Amino acid sequence: MLLLPRIFYSSRTAFHNTSNWPSVTALLKHFSTFVTPLSTMSASTLDINSTFDLPNSQYKIPKIGFGVYLSPKDLCVKSCKKAFEAGYRHIDTAQYYANEEQVGQALAESGLPREDIYITSKIMSPEEDVESTYKKVVESVEKLAGKDGYADLFLIHTPSGGKEARKTMWLALKKAKEEGKVRDIGVSNYGIGHIDEIATIDSKDALPAVNQIELHPWCQQREVVDYCKKRNIVVEAYCPIVRNEKANDATLGAIAKKHNKEPNQILIRWSLQKGFVPLPKSDNPSRIVGNADIYDFELDKDDMATLDGLDQGAKGAIVQAVSNS
Known part of the structure; x- marks a missing residue:
């Protein structure tokens, strides 16, 4: 009043x-x-602690994560601890990265409460059946969080193994969730057809909490992004800084100069403002800190339109664009 x-x-x-x-x-x-002045009201309310609600879940996911893709074991612990110091509370790893144990070590040594850190891992391929695949998932969880621990999110890393492989992994992850080993389950590199397939494996309304795909201005994958957003599936962006391959891009550089920021920071900010969860990766301490320093500016409509105009479709992918068939 x-x-x-x-x-x-x-x-x-x-x-x-x-x-x-x-x-x-x-x-x-x-x-x-x-x-509150209008100028303040129009400013971004994003910060490093911002979260998304996950569909059909009581849990939330941080809007930015720290990726450890193939981070060497001798560096992974240091990099994760530096990320925690920079404010990250979300680590994205995978069985394929061979550093789950190091992520768990970094968490244990950080002194941070387990409930304050969001940990994601992924399974690349199944074992011979659902039960043995489930055990493979549990092994990962124990590396990350100990014998009685849990992973916040576990993803199927790729749909490329075929329908039976996808079915086995999904049912194994579903069991891991039911057993309390995993809080939420999702997918990575899934196109529209792969996501629709889940309803034939599970209940008709079953959906992944997350779909993690390659996303940056040169590979925007709009069809699957729109599909996911209409179903409240959270979209995570791997390779958000294009592995530094666009650091010298003139268009990106002009926007970076305008905001007195680095190109990587512009790309991460673009991802956030698009409503994605970017997962920047680095083992360079100063870049880890810099990649989190993205909350004191906002890209305007012209900036966003310019970056949106760089889309090259599947040709712009440096890893892979999904198949939507």
Whole structure:
């Protein structure tokens, strides 16, 4: 409730005596203590602790994560701990990266409460059946969080193994969720057809919590992104900084200069403003910190339109674009 100056309600007589009325300046000054200026309201509310709700889940996922793709074991622990110092609370690893144990070590040595850190891993291929595949998932969870621990999110890393492989991995992850070893399950590199297939494996309304795909201005994968967003599937962006391959791009450089930021920071900020969860990766301490320094500026409509205009479709992928058939 706004409190009017006392002169407005002290008495009927005082109110009708216009000489007692406060000036417009005084009124504005008074109201300014209660009303947020429009310029402040238009500023981004994003920060490194911002989260998305996950579909059909009681849990949330941080809007930015730290990737450890093939981070060497001797560096992975140091890099994760540096990421924690920089404010990251979300680590993205995989069985294929061969550093789950190092991620777990970094978490244990950080002194941070387990519930404050969001950990994602992925399974690349199944074992001979659902039960043995489930055990493979549990092995990963124990590397990450100990015998009685859990992973926040576990993904099928790729659909490329075929329908039976996808089915086995999904059912194994579903069991891991039911057993409390994993809180949420999802997919990576899945196209529309692969996601639709899940309903034939599981219940008709079953959906992944997350689809992690390659995303950056040169590979925007709009068809699958739109599909996921309509179904409230969170879209994660790997390779958000294009592995530094576009660091010298003139268009990107001009926007970076405009905001007094590095090209990588512009790309991560673009990803955030598109509603993705970017997963920048680095083992360079200064870059780890710099990649998190993206909350003191905002790309305007012209910046976003310019970056959106760089899309090359599947040709712009440096790893892979999904198949939507």
